[in-house]
Amino acid sequence: MLSEGETIRSTEPFRHDGGPVGVLLCHGFTGSPAALRPWAEHLAALDYSVELPRLPGHATSWQDLNLTGWPDWYRRVERSLLDLAERCPQVIVAGLSMGGCLALRLAQEHGPLVQGLVLVNPVVTSADRRLKALPLLRLLRPSAAGLSGDIAMPGQDERAYDRTPLQALYSQTKLWELVRRDLAMITQPVLLYRSVNDHVVDATSAPVILSGVSSTDVTEVLLQRSYHVATLDYDAPTILEGSAAFAERVAKKNRGLTP
Template sequence: MAETYPVLQEAEPFYFEGNDIGILVIHGFTGSTQSMRDLGEAYAKEGYTVCGPRLKGHGTHYYEMEQTTYADWIASVEEGYQWLKERCQTIFVTGLSMGGTLTLYMAENHPDIQAIIPINAAIDIPDMAALQNERETRFLDAIGSDIKKPYVRELAYDKTPVKSVKEIVMLMEKVRNGLHKIQCPALIFVSTEDHVVPPGNSQMIFDNISSRQKRLVQLDNSYHVATLDNDKELIIEETLRFIKRS
């Protein structure tokens, strides 16, 4: 039986019941719901129903993350989606980093999703792909807290399990191969300087999805964790405008 760890403070899933428009808000790889909570609260304040699931193995300890697969992370998101489906007529999905990858996955597999808002979404990270055959190393240094704004920290693991890196590489490949299936409107945010996900990922997403209505918005004052960075308010404002129009 795998050892379990308590959920860290601020890493708990969040749920806000509101109107019949739902927003699924997905955090990133090795991170936690803390990175998405400000967005979730801002959307709830506008009256929307919001769900921020905690991805399995996240927000506890990296030993626990090491035991999970990308199928577990998908299952966590599907659970949040079902929670919204029971309450809402219309569902939007947004996510940061691997949360953006999972946002794309949901759009590929649930054509009824109204629209998506990926933020620095990951579909191709060569440095991670290069670790596919790594056998010697168990943990790598942390990838969290790539934030330009001083004194702001992301609640993320201080080690990254190599086994988990291999899982996200498989997830990215799966999602990359299915991008053409996406037809819903898409608002894609990309930080011009990102030390985790190459910014070209967002252009690749923009170019390969089949959506007629799609827009790429550059974030010039944030690094990877843009949802906690200088452009956070811009993301919130643009997203709310996009939701009202879609």
């Protein structure tokens, strides 16, 4: 058990001051920056400015996460977005799982600051019927079995919790509702990666997002060899290289249109 304030090894936030195009990376629920660290380092090596924050309640204990909610996680990524926007005339926001949901919310509320979205197995809904019991269940028990470690490649570790805090999960579902309601506000280019075999996020979220946004520049890429944490899996090179190319394309398209 970690002592108060102690963090799980290798889960530090990442920041890199690079060129004029910034990329904000948002990790997932119960996860940590470790799941996106190779992605962040790849972008930094290409001279992008990069922010990869650690969300409140993450990388310490699941009990800590149960004391937070989606407004806390959102405020953290919002601060990173505003910081990047001060340094970079163009910003791409990317996220894994719930991080994708947070990315969508940032684009909804800060549209002019977000030039594009890269979403990896994003979640905004679920067909899991057990969630219907969540409003009551969260009052009766603090946690359930964990959702971590859904990676096909052996030897990978996303440094996530082995329990799912139910009060925090309930809060996440409230964020889903807001994001689904406002999907039509999304007009930015969207690049969505979806694992064909995902044992955490079911197949319902991607179609909801793709049919709900108002964007005309939308691409879905299917990942055949990876599970949920695709950023640490066999298809990670596809994500790293594809997202960098996407950022470059979007930046070139918008160059000269933003002050």
